[in-house]
Amino acid sequence: MNILGISAHYHDSAAALIVDGVPVCAVQEERLSRRKSDASFPLSAIEWCLDHAGIQPDALDAVVFYERPMLKFDRILTCALRAFPQSWRAFPKAMKNSLGEKVWVRGIISSHLGVPGRKVLFTEHHQSHAAAAFLTAPTRHAAILTSDGVGEWATLTVGHGERRPNGATVITLLREIRFPHSLGMLYSTFTAYLGFKVNEDEYKVMGLAGYGRPTMVDKVRQVIRRTPDGAFALDLDYFEFHTTARRSYSSRFVELFGPARNPYEPIDLESAEGQRFADCAASVQRVLEDTLVDIARALQQETGLRDLCLGGGVALNGVANARVLAESGFDRVFVPPAPGDAGCALGAALYADRIHFGNTDRDVPDHPFWGPSVDGAELKRIAGEDGQFVDELDERTLIDRTADDLAAGRIVAWMEGALEFGPRALGHRSILAAPNSAGMRDRLNREIKYREQFRPFAPVVLIEAADRYFEFPAGGTRLARFMSGVFPVRPAWRERLQAVTHIDGTARVQALERDMAPRLYTLLEAYEKRSGMPVLLNTSLNLAGEPIVNRAVEGYSTFLRSGIDVLVADQTRVMKRGSLLMKRKEDVA
Numbered sequence: 001m002n003i004l005g006i007s008a009h010y011h012d013s014a015a016a017l018i019v020d021g022v023p024v025c026a027v028q029e030e031r032l033s034r035r036k037s038d039a040s041f042p043l044s045a046i047e048w049c050l051d052h053a054g055i056q057p058d059a060l061d062a063v064v065f066y067e068r069p070m071l072k073f074d075r076i077l078t079c080a081l082r083a084f085p086q087s088w089r090a091f092p093k094a095m096k097n098s099l100g101e102k103v104w105v106r107g108i109i110s111s112h113l114g115v116p117g118r119k120v121l122f123t124e125h126h127q128s129h130a131a132a133a134f135l136t137a138p139t140r141h142a143a144i145l146t147s148d149g150v151g152e153w154a155t156l157t158v159g160h161g162e163r164r165p166n167g168a169t170v171i172t173l174l175r176e177i178r179f180p181h182s183l184g185m186l187y188s189t190f191t192a193y194l195g196f197k198v199n200e201d202e203y204k205v206m207g208l209a210g211y212g213r214p215t216m217v218d219k220v221r222q223v224i225r226r227t228p229d230g231a232f233a234l235d236l237d238y239f240e241f242h243t244t245a246r247r248s249y250s251s252r253f254v255e256l257f258g259p260a261r262n263p264y265e266p267i268d269l270e271s272a273e274g275q276r277f278a279d280c281a282a283s284v285q286r287v288l289e290d291t292l293v294d295i296a297r298a299l300q301q302e303t304g305l306r307d308l309c310l311g312g313g314v315a316l317n318g319v320a321n322a323r324v325l326a327e328s329g330f331d332r333v334f335v336p337p338a339p340g341d342a343g344c345a346l347g348a349a350l351y352a353d354r355i356h357f358g359n360t361d362r363d364v365p366d367h368p369f370w371g372p373s374v375d376g377a378e379l380k381r382i383a384g385e386d387g388q389f390v391d392e393l394d395e396r397t398l399i400d401r402t403a404d405d406l407a408a409g410r411i412v413a414w415m416e417g418a419l420e421f422g423p424r425a426l427g428h429r430s431i432l433a434a435p436n437s438a439g440m441r442d443r444l445n446r447e448i449k450y451r452e453q454f455r456p457f458a459p460v461v462l463i464e465a466a467d468r469y470f471e472f473p474a475g476g477t478r479l480a481r482f483m484s485g486v487f488p489v490r491p492a493w494r495e496r497l498q499a500v501t502h503i504d505g506t507a508r509v510q511a512l513e514r515d516m517a518p519r520l521y522t523l524l525e526a527y528e529k530r531s532g533m534p535v536l537l538n539t540s541l542n543l544a545g546e547p548i549v550n551r552a553v554e555g556y557s558t559f560l561r562s563g564i565d566v567l568v569a570d571q572t573r574v575m576k577r578g579s580l581l582m583k584r585k586e587d588v589a
């Protein structure tokens with residue numbers, strides 16, 4: 001049975017294909033269209049998936065959309081009517097922005113793909129998140145907690161899932177919290193207030209939080225109250241996202257927290273104003289964590305289960321995830337590589353397969369590499385035509401050369417195999433560098449990422465050595481499989497891991513098992529022989545404002561436009577002129 005899953009029209013569209021119950025491929029539209037967070041109908045992603053699997057549209061048994069457009073329409077209409085007359089200006093915009101083509105999704109899918117309307121199915125948004133989290137995790141029985149900005153009405157759900165011995169799958173969502181009460185919207189409101197882009201820059205708030213102290217927790221608790229049943233409610237006097245598309249926070253919010261940050265001015269952490277923003281970020285971060293921990297703890301007590309699967313965009317918050325693991329009573333916490341809306345394409349397809357069609361349960365491979373494969377020959381051709389130094393090396397030589405490069409302080413763009421599905425580069429489209437010096441961090445920020453100083457870089461470490469450098473609670477390395485948790489760097493190593501240690505002594509670490517990315521694993525072993533540490537800085541291969549690269553030609557373009565010294569795609573290695581002979585001064589120091 002061939003099932004195509006689609007998420008689209010909000011942010012980060014994607015398509016995923018499963019064949020006989022097992023994912024075959026999945027990719028975000030932005031990686032193909034090259035428009036960051038592309039929300040358009042993912043035609044390129046769909047075409048690539050079908051092409052990759054060699055399937056014609058008429059061979060699809062179902063096309064599953066990741067939410068129910070009419071329920072969403074109901075929510076937007078209801079909120080607009082409730083807020084009338086303040087909303088009358090915003091309503092047409094909200095209709096266009098938030099809804100757009102959504103109501104007509106069945107017709108759009110049907111006409112684009114040429115499949116009959118009866119084959120187009122819909123799952124609920126949080127069912128898709130739940131399925132993406134539970135059905136891709138190596139567990140048979142787990143509690144499920146999903147949390148995001150909003151889908152149709154739900155913004156947070158709790159429940160459980162079971163893959164039964166007879167092959168049947170059950171996902172039960174017990175309760176939900178409904179819009180406008182939303183942890184995702186709370187965090188996004190602070191994201192906007194702090195001058196960052198909503199739905200894109202939430203991780204900057206988390207990074208900034210590391211520089212602050214949670215001095216405004218009481219104020220944040222004024223805008224989000226806990227309710228006696230263990231849930232929460234926003235005090236809507238402080239928000240406007242539910243009535244207008246213009247601004248997400250109200251004048252009362254500004255009275256409480258002070259003037260919002262001007263997005264065009266850099267944050268000066270030495271100034272009182274800069275510190276206020278950092279404290280504000282730390283405070284909302286703390287309240288988010290506390291709330292999630294409480295909800296997860298209650299869910300553990302209610303279900304008695306040992307495993308928890310986290311889904312929805314809020315599960316990208318690695319600091320909160322680590323606290324949920326440490327404090328909620330669950331032994332293991334699973335976060336998929338794509339917990340946000342892009343991952344819903346895969347979740348919707350899996351949900352339809354297991355629940356709607358009742359197909360027999362199958363294990364889903366435990367990795368994020370579902371996208372197009374990189375072609376080393378393509379790099380060889382284009383870089384050769386450009387007159388670059390191009391080598392095609394056997395595996396051993398390539399690993400040794402690259403380890404030498406890294407040990408010499410060169411920055412390496414590392415492309416291999418299939419592209420990651422989800423927002424993080426986990427070793428197939430990565431920029432790698434020595435993790436030891438603050439100089440390296442600053443150079444990456446200056447010459448490649450062009451980004452704010454408060455955003456830390458992440459390390460990748462061999463799983464067998466992970467405990468030596470980082471303090472994991474029990475089960476922590478599982479959370480670190482897809483870089484989903486933030487953990488303390490052991491104090492003794494912070495000096496030698498300066499480029500990947502955040503200001504508060506933590507790191508968003510990836511603990512690598514050999515089976516997941518064998519070549520990167522071997523490279524880390526080779527690097528350890530040279531440096532004594534099987535740890536590298538690992539950041540996504542893209543420039544600021546661009547999606548993670550997909551093809552070799554995009555990797556090459558990124559290489560040319562930045563301070564990357566070496567580009568590797570499969571067996572092909574390209575080195576910049578000048579990097580050959582000169583060792584950079586700061587790397588020698």
Ligand SMILES: [Fe+2]
Nearest residue numbers: 148150313341
């Ligand atoms: Fe979502």
